[in-house]
Amino acid sequence: MSGVAGEGSNPLEQFVIEPIVKLHIGSVDVSYTNSALLMTIAIVLIAALLIGGTRRAALVPGRLQSAAEMAYEFVAGMVRENIGHDGMEFFPLVFSIFMFVLFGNMLGLIPFSFTFTSHIVVTFALALFVFALVTAVAFVKHGIRFFGFFFPSGAPVVMAPILIPIEIVSYLSRPVSLSIRLFANMMAGHTMMAVFAGFVIAVPLFGFFPVLINVALYGLEVIVAALQAYVFTILTCLYLRDAVHLH
Amino acid sequence: MAGISFAFAGSPRLDRGVARHYGARRFGRGAGAYRAMSEGEPSDPLSRLGEKLDRARSRARAGGSGPAAEGGALGFGLRIGIELIAALIVGVVLGLTTDYFLGTRPWGLIAFFFIGSAAGVVNVFRAAQGLGRGGRPPGGKG
Numbered sequence: 001m002s003g004v005a006g007e008g009s010n011p012l013e014q015f016v017i018e019p020i021v022k023l024h025i026g027s028v029d030v031s032y033t034n035s036a037l038l039m040t041i042a043i044v045l046i047a048a049l050l051i052g053g054t055r056r057a058a059l060v061p062g063r064l065q066s067a068a069e070m071a072y073e074f075v076a077g078m079v080r081e082n083i084g085h086d087g088m089e090f091f092p093l094v095f096s097i098f099m100f101v102l103f104g105n106m107l108g109l110i111p112f113s114f115t116f117t118s119h120i121v122v123t124f125a126l127a128l129f130v131f132a133l134v135t136a137v138a139f140v141k142h143g144i145r146f147f148g149f150f151f152p153s154g155a156p157v158v159m160a161p162i163l164i165p166i167e168i169v170s171y172l173s174r175p176v177s178l179s180i181r182l183f184a185n186m187m188a189g190h191t192m193m194a195v196f197a198g199f200v201i202a203v204p205l206f207g208f209f210p211v212l213i214n215v216a217l218y219g220l221e222v223i224v225a226a227l228q229a230y231v232f233t234i235l236t237c238l239y240l241r242d243a244v245h246l247h
Numbered sequence: 248m249a250g251i252s253f254a255f256a257g258s259p260r261l262d263r264g265v266a267r268h269y270g271a272r273r274f275g276r277g278a279g280a281y282r283a284m285s286e287g288e289p290s291d292p293l294s295r296l297g298e299k300l301d302r303a304r305s306r307a308r309a310g311g312s313g314p315a316a317e318g319g320a321l322g323f324g325l326r327i328g329i330e331l332i333a334a335l336i337v338g339v340v341l342g343l344t345t346d347y348f349l350g351t352r353p354w355g356l357i358a359f360f361f362i363g364s365a366a367g368v369v370n371v372f373r374a375a376q377g378l379g380r381g382g383r384p385p386g387g388k389g
Contacts, residue, residue, distance in 0.1 A: 162365075169338050169359070169366035177333035177370070181326065227322070 011194035015118055015187065035116045042103035042116075071099065075233065082237035083244060090240050093133070097126065098233040105186060105225030109218070117228075118186040120179060127179035130236050138243035149246060178235055185228045189221045330370035338363015 019031035053061075053068025061069055075095045079087050101117060108115025116122050138146045150167040151160060196217060199210035342359030346352055 165362045166365045166369060169334055169341065169362050170369050172341075173330075173334040173337040173363075173366060173370060176336055177329050180333055181329050184329065185325070 011191050034114045038114045038116050046099045083241045101232050102229035120183040123183040124179040127175035131175040134239045134243045330374050331367040334367035334370050335363045
């Protein structure tokens with residue numbers, strides 16, 4: 001929500017990427033941007049939460065330890081429930097994804113910060129990573145039998161020329177839907193808030209009304225931020241389960 | 248949009264002028280509700296803790312009911328829409344790529360457009376199927 005809409009300001013202005021430290025390797029632009037800064041902050045905060053929470057582990061947890069344990073239990077429960085007990089080998093990965101997305105969404109709600117999950121480049125890179133990993137896991141665990149995944153069991157063989165392309169496209173659409181869901185939710189919510197913030201100036205006498213709506217929207221956005229992190233993670237779990245158990 | 252109704256429900260109380268301990272009153276109400284809820288349980292703190300633990304354990308074993316999947320109708324509608332669109336995007340991109348490399352100008356796009364639409368419907372069907380089972384896979388078979 002950096003786009004606190006001034007007169008005629010663009011509600012999409014908040015999504016602009018600005019280089020902080022300009023860097024070029026060859027012709028490739030690898031500048032350290034506001035997006036990268038927020039990612040760094042997210043990682044530092046996650047590390048601080050977990051290290052600080054476990055450093056002085058007590059039987060009766062303090063606030064920090066309680067938060068860290070809640071996050072751990074939540075993701076561990078999700079992994080156990082969706083992949084099964086043998087899925088705990090993926091726990092570090094799933095936990096990292098969850099915390100990264102959650103902190104990205106939440107930090108974006110701080111005024112004048114930046115939401116890196118509102119960029120499809122970021123979410124698609126995450127989703128593509130998950131997709132590549134899931135496919136690799138399926139190949140390692142099942143080898144050539146993985147291709148059986150693309151033919152629904154019990155279907156007549158005559159249908160194969162139609163069913164197999166459909167299943168392959170359906171499989172390939174997973175990272176796309178995964179990334180679009182997160183990016184669209186974040187971007188839509190933040191744009192909506194900036195638009196309503198713009199109304200405060202546009203409507204001179206009843207300016208308090210858009211503010212009320214924005215307060216409500218802000219609450220909604222907090223829910224959406226947590227929910228989308230949850231959805232991203234649970235879909236990762238479900239894809240991993242498909243890869244581990246195959247059918 | 249529970250948030251909006253909260254904002255309005257909260258505002259008349261603000262100008263009533265009786266403003267006494269908002270926080271404390273709220274907290275008291277919450278604690279009362281909690282006490283009412285756990286009525287009929289043994290008052291011995293240890294056995295109460297034991298019961299709580301049992302409940303937590305059974306919840307962990309049963310696999311939890313899980314949080315309300317995807318937050319209501321709007322979330323579900325958005326999810327269905329995205330499933331449909333995503334497959335279509337993949338289909339069109341595959342079609343265009345095929346055409347670009349094989350030089351089969353319109354046919355690859357046409358074929359993959361229909362395959363993409365079909366895959367989109369399959370995705371939607373799976374997502375809708377999973378609804379009743381508490382957020383089961385959009386891509387899961389089984």
